[in-house]
Amino acid sequence: MDKIIIVDIKRCMGCHSCELACSVAHSINKDLFQAIREENVQIPRIILDHCDDTSFPVHCRHCEDAPCVIVCPSKAMSRPTETGPVVLDKDKCIGCHACIIVCPFGVIKKDRDGKSLLKCDLCFERLEAGKEPACVEACPTGAIKFVTIDEATKMKRRDMMKGYIVVMKQDMGALKE
Amino acid sequence: MPKELKYADEASKKMVLKANEENLETVWDRYEKMQPQCGFGLMGICCKICSMGPCRIDPFGEGPRTGICGANADTIAARNLIRMIAGGAAAHSDHGRDIAHALLMAAQNPSSDYTIKDEEKLKAIAGIYHIQTENRDTREIALDLARAALNEFGQQEGTLVMAERAPEARVKRWKELGIMPRAIDREIVEIMHRTHMGVDTDYRNLIRQGLRACLGDGWGGSMIATELSDILFGTPNPIRGESNLGVLDKDKVNLIVHGHEPTLSDIIAYVCQDEKLIKKAKDKGAAGIQLAGICCTANEILMRHGIPVAGNFLQQELAILTGAVDLMLVDVQCIMPGLSSLSNCFHTKLVTTSPKAKMPGVEHIEFHEDHAVKIATTIIEQAIENFSKRDGKRVVIPKETKGLVAGFTSESVFNFLGGKYRASYRPLNDAVIAGRLRGAAGVIGCSNPNMEYEEGHIKMVLELIKNDTLVVTTGCNAISCAKHGLLQPENAFKYAGEGLQEICRAVGIPPVLHVGSCVDNSRILTTLTHVVTEGGLGNDISDLPVAGAAPEWMSEKAVSIGFYFVASGVYTIICRPLAVMGSKNLHDYLTDGIEKEVGGKWAFELDPVKAAHMMLDHIDRKRKALKLKPLMYEQAYKPKDI
Numbered sequence: 001m002d003k004i005i006i007v008d009i010k011r012c013m014g015c016h017s018c019e020l021a022c023s024v025a026h027s028i029n030k031d032l033f034q035a036i037r038e039e040n041v042q043i044p045r046i047i048l049d050h051c052d053d054t055s056f057p058v059h060c061r062h063c064e065d066a067p068c069v070i071v072c073p074s075k076a077m078s079r080p081t082e083t084g085p086v087v088l089d090k091d092k093c094i095g096c097h098a099c100i101i102v103c104p105f106g107v108i109k110k111d112r113d114g115k116s117l118l119k120c121d122l123c124f125e126r127l128e129a130g131k132e133p134a135c136v137e138a139c140p141t142g143a144i145k146f147v148t149i150d151e152a153t154k155m156k157r158r159d160m161m162k163g164y165i166v167v168m169k170q171d172m173g174a175l176k177e
Numbered sequence: 178m179p180k181e182l183k184y185a186d187e188a189s190k191k192m193v194l195k196a197n198e199e200n201l202e203t204v205w206d207r208y209e210k211m212q213p214q215c216g217f218g219l220m221g222i223c224c225k226i227c228s229m230g231p232c233r234i235d236p237f238g239e240g241p242r243t244g245i246c247g248a249n250a251d252t253i254a255a256r257n258l259i260r261m262i263a264g265g266a267a268a269h270s271d272h273g274r275d276i277a278h279a280l281l282m283a284a285q286n287p288s289s290d291y292t293i294k295d296e297e298k299l300k301a302i303a304g305i306y307h308i309q310t311e312n313r314d315t316r317e318i319a320l321d322l323a324r325a326a327l328n329e330f331g332q333q334e335g336t337l338v339m340a341e342r343a344p345e346a347r348v349k350r351w352k353e354l355g356i357m358p359r360a361i362d363r364e365i366v367e368i369m370h371r372t373h374m375g376v377d378t379d380y381r382n383l384i385r386q387g388l389r390a391c392l393g394d395g396w397g398g399s400m401i402a403t404e405l406s407d408i409l410f411g412t413p414n415p416i417r418g419e420s421n422l423g424v425l426d427k428d429k430v431n432l433i434v435h436g437h438e439p440t441l442s443d444i445i446a447y448v449c450q451d452e453k454l455i456k457k458a459k460d461k462g463a464a465g466i467q468l469a470g471i472c473c474t475a476n477e478i479l480m481r482h483g484i485p486v487a488g489n490f491l492q493q494e495l496a497i498l499t500g501a502v503d504l505m506l507v508d509v510q511c512i513m514p515g516l517s518s519l520s521n522c523f524h525t526k527l528v529t530t531s532p533k534a535k536m537p538g539v540e541h542i543e544f545h546e547d548h549a550v551k552i553a554t555t556i557i558e559q560a561i562e563n564f565s566k567r568d569g570k571r572v573v574i575p576k577e578t579k580g581l582v583a584g585f586t587s588e589s590v591f592n593f594l595g596g597k598y599r600a601s602y603r604p605l606n607d608a609v610i611a612g613r614l615r616g617a618a619g620v621i622g623c624s625n626p627n628m629e630y631e632e633g634h635i636k637m638v639l640e641l642i643k644n645d646t647l648v649v650t651t652g653c654n655a656i657s658c659a660k661h662g663l664l665q666p667e668n669a670f671k672y673a674g675e676g677l678q679e680i681c682r683a684v685g686i687p688p689v690l691h692v693g694s695c696v697d698n699s700r701i702l703t704t705l706t707h708v709v710t711e712g713g714l715g716n717d718i719s720d721l722p723v724a725g726a727a728p729e730w731m732s733e734k735a736v737s738i739g740f741y742f743v744a745s746g747v748y749t750i751i752c753r754p755l756a757v758m759g760s761k762n763l764h765d766y767l768t769d770g771i772e773k774e775v776g777g778k779w780a781f782e783l784d785p786v787k788a789a790h791m792m793l794d795h796i797d798r799k800r801k802a803l804k805l806k807p808l809m810y811e812q813a814y815k816p817k818d819i
Contacts, residue, residue, distance in 0.1 A: 011237050011239075012216075013215060013216030013217055013220075013236070014213030014214060014215055014216050015215040015216060015217050015218075015233075016215060048213060049213075050212050050213040054213075055212075055213030055216070140217075140233055140235055140240050140241075141235050141236070141237050141239060141240055142235075142237070142239045142240060
């Protein structure tokens with residue numbers, strides 16, 4: 001996978017914009033006002049959960065060695081292209097829930113009918129059109145980002161460095177005195 | 178995860194477990210489902226005032242820092258906040274208007290179901306409006322007073338006459354600041370104008386208008402509601418009562434009044450005693466009629482008739498869950514829409530009565546003051562009728578009740594301190610001056626599922642009375658205090674500090690004084706004014722060693738109340754903050770800068786005990802400024818060296 005979704009939970013305001021955008025992206029009309037009136041209203045694949053008063057958007061991590069793909073007996077869960085997301089083919093799904101059992105993130109959920117399953121498909125249609133995943137685009141604070149692993153680690157390194165530099169400058173200042 | 182209450186009274190705990198068992202949804206379940214709640218709304222930086230929006234400010238600074246119109250976080254949060262004041266002030270004041278209207282009807286129509294019950298107060302309040310009272314018929318005076326009071330709502334010239342009751346220094350300060358309210362309705366309208374797209378963008382100027390509107394509530398609409406209710410229904414005197422869900426009686430027809438205005442509930446309190454109706458109930462196999470109240474209408478009829486209180490805001494659904502309520506009558510404010518579906522799960526008949534508050538699918542029996550007794554009778558008859566539909570197998574009434582003493586007013590209690598023949602605030606002022614009392618605090622307001630139910634109220638009040646601070650209470654806090662025994666005089670010796678105990682012993686009062694409903698917070702304003710007038714504790718309310726709090730606040734009314742206390746010079750603390758955290762400037766102004774202008778300010782502290790300590794610190798600062806004597810007795814929370 002070229003790019004992954006990373007979440008900065010400090011920035012999550014719990015506004016549910018990611019969930020709304022996810023539903024709209026998976027609707028027929030791709031429009032909020034129409035999406036809520038469609039026959040099969042799409043429930044969001046992303047889950048805005050919370051723990052200890054902190055809101056936390058969670059969704060499929062699209063694991064490289066995905067346990068849900070390995071365990072799926074009907075080949076409904078698959079990664080069609082080597083660099084693409086893990087997707088679920090509803091027509092092939094037999095509803096055995098094995099993927100739910102093995103998913104370490106708890107992000108595969110039941111659809112409205114209570115039988116078939118739903119998971120994040122990384123908005124692969126949007127990606128093909130050169131757009132970002134809907135939740136990323138919708139997040140008003142930039143808590144959800146879609147970046148390459150290099151960019152993600154670079155951001156982490158920069159944050160880490162800032163702390164070091166502050167201490168280092170203090171030490172150098174002390175030496176000068 | 179099923180909800181379990183950890184701190185609340187036992188009756189509420191049991192009823193929540195019952196709701197879990199029967200898989201019936203309550204406010205706590207809906208709260209849990211709503212998590213996480215949107216941070217933009219919580220911080221006050223979401224704006225949907227015009228349709229270029231909705232807009233929201235990114236508090237981290239990466240996204241938009243202004244709305245589409247260019248309004249920044251300060252403007253957006255201030256506009257939203259004063260619109261909350263407008264909502265709260267409108268609710269209280271519309272209540273006041275209805276009472277004034279009922280007084281008008283009583284004055285105009287000799288056969289009205291309403292009569293003047295307190296002539297002394299009628300004359301006293303008429304005096305404020307410079308209405309001639311000597312050698313005049315009561316109804317003539319009442320007519321003039323009702324018209325003068327109604328005029329306060331819509332007058333186009335001058336300023337509120339009622340607000341002139343505040344201490345002279347206070348009125349002077351309001352006039353200098355330009356926040357003396359001109360008319361009750363006008364200030365609410367002006368909030369709506371100023372917050373319209375593209376009008377006022379200065380957060381300080383917006384808050385000024387908020388202050389003017391909330392003063393029109395506290396010293397206007399609410400005060401008119403209180404004073405005119407006393408004239409119409411009688412000024413309360415200390416009275417014994419019972420509280421909590423255990424007041425419901427499995428053998429009787431249980432009728433609950435829930436809401437705020439006393440115009441209907443007070444009539445119901447009388448009509449319930451009608452022998453013919455009691456006989457009808459007995460004919461249906463009931464042992465009689467049990468009337469009980471929820472929320473502030475409960476406080477109104479508790480204070481005046483000793484009618485038991487079934488519960489407060491968060492218990493409205495729990496009352497229905499007992500399966501024993503034959504009819505719940507609601508009027509206005511704090512009535513959860515969720516009551517409708519829950520009452521459908523039981524035989525309980527829900528009846529709306531106000532043309533301002535209807536619910537889809539719920540029977541509406543409209544209340545009109547000119548047929549008050551007739552309508553009250555119809556409603557009680559329906560309750561009796563519904564008694565036979567009750568399913569005895571589903572009835573679970575928790576046994577818990579707690580006795581209480583309520584009905585204190587700015588006239589009664591503090592005069593009590595001076596004795597029957599020497600009524601005066603002197604002993605109260607002297608107790609504070611001598612250091613027997615550290616100070617006084619008003620702890621009021623709603624309950625909110627965003628805090629552990631009653632923990633904020635009770636822990637705060639206990640901490641205050643333990644430290645020799647006399648607490649006055651209204652609204653839902655008063656009912657929580659009642660359920661936890663804090664309105665019982667004997668419990669002063671269990672919970673209060675030594676100095677407060679001495680006062681309670683000498684006068685026979687509880688350590689926490691129930692002064693009424695939420696419009697009756699105006700009683701606290703008049704009390705503070707009396708204390709200033711009595712002398713020895715400064716010239717203004719802002720000099721007094723007092724503080725206010727609404728630990729578990731929920732409604733817009735609480736915002737208006739908090740603001741009118743701040744604008745009157747009172748340090749006011751709430752646990753969950755106002756929706757201003759997204760604007761540092763507005764937050765700092767409300768919790769600091771505003772004090773230089775009005776003498777009061779806001780504070781936010783989640784921990785109710787810490788919040789109580791902050792109130793005590795403030796009281797100590799005021800004591801020091803007044804150069805009062807050191808406290809007479811050792812304090813659990815020691816004064817800091819300020």
